[in-house]
Amino acid sequence: MKKQTFKFTTASTNIYFEHSFSNLKKIIDAKQTVIITDENVFALHQNKFKPYNTIVIKAGEKYKIQTTVDSIIEQLIQFKADRKTLLLGVGGGMVLDITGYAASIYMRGLQFAFVPTTLLALIDASIGGKNGINTKEYKNMVGTIKQPLFIFHDLSFLKTLAITEWQQGFAEIIKHACIKDATMFKLLQKHSLAFFTTHKKELSKLIQQNVLLKIKTVQKDEFEQGERKLLNFGHTIGHAIEMQYELSHGQAIAIGITYAAELSEKIIGFKQKSEVVNIVEQYGLPTYAVFDKQKIFKHIKIDKKKEQEIINFILLHKIGKAVIQPISLKTLEQHIQLL
Numbered sequence: 001m002k003k004q005t006f007k008f009t010t011a012s013t014n015i016y017f018e019h020s021f022s023n024l025k026k027i028i029d030a031k032q033t034v035i036i037t038d039e040n041v042f043a044l045h046q047n048k049f050k051p052y053n054t055i056v057i058k059a060g061e062k063y064k065i066q067t068t069v070d071s072i073i074e075q076l077i078q079f080k081a082d083r084k085t086l087l088l089g090v091g092g093g094m095v096l097d098i099t100g101y102a103a104s105i106y107m108r109g110l111q112f113a114f115v116p117t118t119l120l121a122l123i124d125a126s127i128g129g130k131n132g133i134n135t136k137e138y139k140n141m142v143g144t145i146k147q148p149l150f151i152f153h154d155l156s157f158l159k160t161l162a163i164t165e166w167q168q169g170f171a172e173i174i175k176h177a178c179i180k181d182a183t184m185f186k187l188l189q190k191h192s193l194a195f196f197t198t199h200k201k202e203l204s205k206l207i208q209q210n211v212l213l214k215i216k217t218v219q220k221d222e223f224e225q226g227e228r229k230l231l232n233f234g235h236t237i238g239h240a241i242e243m244q245y246e247l248s249h250g251q252a253i254a255i256g257i258t259y260a261a262e263l264s265e266k267i268i269g270f271k272q273k274s275e276v277v278n279i280v281e282q283y284g285l286p287t288y289a290v291f292d293k294q295k296i297f298k299h300i301k302i303d304k305k306k307e308q309e310i311i312n313f314i315l316l317h318k319i320g321k322a323v324i325q326p327i328s329l330k331t332l333e334q335h336i337q338l339l
Contacts, residue, residue: 006215008129009222014150015211018204021048021115021154028086028113034079036072036099037090041117044160052088053079057098061242061249064094064134066142072102086111086149092118092165093125093249097140100131104144113149117157119169120250123176123210126151128218128228137243138302145223155204163284166193168250170283171234173206175257176213178276179233182320184209185279193283230322233314234260237336240299241291254285259339264315266335267327272319297333 002017016027030051038059042049055075057068076085087110089099096114103112116126132143158166170193177185187206196203214231221228238256242249258277264270280287303311311332315325327335 006219008147008219011147013147015215016150016152017208019152019154020156021045021152024088024115024152025051027150027152028088032084033086033088034076034081035088035090036095036102038092038095041091041095041157045157049090057095059094061094061134064098066133066135068098069102069105069133072098073106076102076106081106081110083107083110086113088113088115090115090117092116092121096121096125097131097143098133100129100146100148101133101143104131104146109146111149113152115152115154115157118161118165119158119207120165120172122153122207123169124172124214127211127214128231129222134243137299139239139243141302153207155200155207158203163193164248164250166197167284168248170196171250171253171257171280171285173210174276174279174283174285175231175233175253176210178257178261178316178319179230179314179322180213180217180320181209182318184213185275185319188279189275189282226324229312229324230314232312233257233316233322236260236300236303236311236313237296239303240296241289244295244299245291247286251286254280255287255289258287260314261316262339263313263335264317266338267325268315268317268323270316270318272316275319276316293336293339297336300332300336301329 004015006013033052035049035052035054038057040059042056055072087099087103089096100112103110114126116122129145129147132140135141177188217228217231234253234257237259238253241255242252258280261273261276265273277287309329310326311329313325313327314322317323
């Protein structure tokens with residue numbers, strides 16, 4: 001198996017690239033494993049789950065809440081899950097977040113692992129150890145930072161993705177290129193969504209590039225005291241929009257990236273705003289939007305990145321180089337009103 005091991009502060013994570021779900025039995029004990037997946041993934045891939053005790057939850061971000069976790073815990077008790085049980089999240093970001101969180105609190109902590117089934121989950125949600133749930137209109141307000149035992153890639157799951165799911169993944173890929181990899185940005189400019197969905201080798205290489213970019217960032221700053229904050233580019237406004245309106249994560253982050261580029265231009269003189277906006281559009285994602293600015297700012301005031309009356313906003317100095325810019329809430333409110 002093609003495996004790489006990555007060390008973090010208190011744990012190591014193995015990543016198995018380019019494998020088949022059927023190979024999982026070589027690295028786990030089915031009798032000691034409980035799979036958590038959602039109803040959409042289960043319906044499409046039901047045969048894959050036959051050897052395992054499986055918990056099927058409702059699909060969608062609105063179910064990433066404590067009520068769903070309570071249901072998972074009740075079923076774990078029914079399965080007689082103990083501290084040797086492995087929880088295996090098979091799905092998109094919502095499933096992985098909730099699996100990691102449930103594992104972190106059940107019996108004060110079980111091992112868990114991920115099989116991401118969407119592009120977004122492969123290159124973002126599965127990596128970094130952030131596990132959590134939403135509370136009312138606030139995203140990921142409750143959670144833990146704990147690394148998965150392993151992440152298992154089976155790209156055949158991507159065959160069932162709708163085009164909108166592909167676009168969501170590319171929102172985060174564009175983010176990575178903006179903050180840390182100008183060469184990747186040029187590659188994205190050269191190609192298209194259609195190119196990557198039909199060229200498996202190039203897609204696999206792009207996924208691995210993004211995985212390594214995020215992992216290296218997390219390894220340097222696992223608990224988000226410094227450099228890891230750069231990964232929040234586009235997320236401050238994006239998360240606020242996502243929780244207030246009927247948008248997917250990728251759509252909201254794309255809009256957030258657009259406005260972060262706008263603020264980068266206004267606050268630190270970023271000169272490549274049009275290139276950022278154009279590439280977001282190139283991959284079929286939204287850019288500018290009409291939204292209630294007061295409502296969005298009210299949400300931002302509760303953001304986890306806020307420290308008293310200052311928020312660490314991620315801006316672009318140039319494509320491939322992001323900076324952490326402390327901005328007072330008063331100043332940020334003034335800028336948001338002018339967007």
